[in-house]
Amino acid sequence: MTKVLVLYYSSYGHIETMALAVADGVRAAGASVTIRRVPELVPERVAARSGYKVDQAAPVAAIDELADHDAIIIGTPTRFGNMASQMKNFLDQTGGLWFADRLVGKVGSVFTSTGSQHGGQETTIQSTQTVLFHLGMIVVGLPYSFKGQMRMDEITGCSPYGASTLADDGKGGHRDPSENELTGARFQGRHVAEIACALAAGRAARGA
Template identity: 40%
Template sequence: MVKIFVITYSTYGHVNTVAESIVKGLEKGGVDVGRYQIAETLSDEILTKMHAAPKPDIPVLNPKNLPEADGYLFGFPTRYGTTPAQVKAFFDATGGLWTQQALAGKPAGFFFSTASQHGGQEVTVFTSLPILAHHGIIFVPLGYSNPHLFDNSEVIGGSAWGAGTIANGDGSRQPSEKELEIAVTQGERFAEVAKKLAA
């Protein structure tokens, strides 16, 4: 069975909530799912001062284990329109895989969280694409495959680039039902592509 890793970094828990719906979509799409998180680089003292959420009880992925999967969905919040330092450190540790092109030809996609509608959801993915290009990983966008992406009646995270949520600057807003439905769609669509590539 095709194996997909869902890999997240989440400070306040929003990305992990979206990931749960991503996993549901992948499972509906008929693939095996491995659920992992990226190692924290901040101290417990700093995280406490930030009022960060407790880390979920899921394993931390060692980058050297990435070749075990047939594809990847990465979820993380934006930091000024790019990846958080923790995610950058994770990818910086994949140099050995890059020299071997061990991940070339595998699909990957992204999902994300921002504080506001204009906090950089699309540009966060855009600035992550060079990582995929250097590894030869195939970017799989969500497209407009869920009708909620056409809905302008309320604040809805996500775009053609991937599922997403709006957290508010203080983290008070939780992912909406529509945002979670978009995430399920992304999981389903990604599973379809991953199975075709693996065939």
Template identity: 40%
Template sequence: MNQNTLKILVLYYSQHGGTQNLARQIARGVESVAGCEAVLRTVPKVSSVCEAVEADIPAEGAPYCSAEDLKTCAALALGSPTRFGNMAAAMKYFIDGTIPQWLGGELIGKPATVFTSTASQHGGQESTLLTMMLPLLHHGMIISGVPFSEAALSRTQSGGTPYGASHTAGQDGKAGLSGEEQQIAFTQGKRLAELAVKLAV
């Protein structure tokens, strides 16, 4: 990696793969911008069993996010499935633990964007995206969405909003990303990286 490469953190939680697939498309968009590298990271599950612990390294998928990942990123894309119109508990637990980064002002002035996946088209996508923005605003981040210059926003019959990419996964969580969902996520990642480049000047 070039020393001047900007690290764009794509941080997500995914149980059935929908949010992970969006994260991968966002990462593709990030890496379409010269000088930017997508860093895919996830967070561990939250357990109701007090003694339950996750391995330090996940069995599959992206590594867990570290304090160093947050500190060194030039921008952040944050993704979670919808849980009753809000982010999943695992992501909320992780975000609630970023008080040291808030106290240190480590994320102030960095661009950020959000994305989500739901079982149904009216399963709380937009409220989840909006509520995910709130802690990022408290961190002093600059929120980026998806403008309607992306034509897929007007064509989509599944996921996709101006607040961020979304995916309609179906009741079994197995539906793949539609063409529009892929394009919107790609555009979102590209736009985030472009903003990071401009702000790094």
């Protein structure tokens, strides 16, 4: 069975919620899914004082786990138009996998969240995709066959680069991912899994 890893970092739970939706999409495609989060770098007392969601169920990932999967879907919040330092720190440790070409040919994809409508969703996804390209992965986005990304009747995340959500309600309060954003996350999970399954079937047919 094709194996997909959903690897995420989430400070306040928005990306965690999106990661669970992505995983639902993976399962809908008939693939197996593993959900992991990267280690927190913020001191525990600081995280607690800042209201971080510290009770996340997903186990912390190990670097070598990445090579055990056919596809990796990364979720990270935006930090000034780029991935969070926790995710970057984790990916910076994949040098051994890169040197041995262990991620070459695997499918990679990215989803994100921002605090505002123009907070860097697309640049965060694209800059994270750059890392995937360097690792030799086949990068997949969120195609326009997901029509929800073209909605004009409500504020929503999602773009052709990947699913996304807005974490702020515009008044300084917390905003949960909308149903449209979660639908985009599920679509992306299924899309990535279907491509990974097709690639795996092709390799099997060639006896690779």
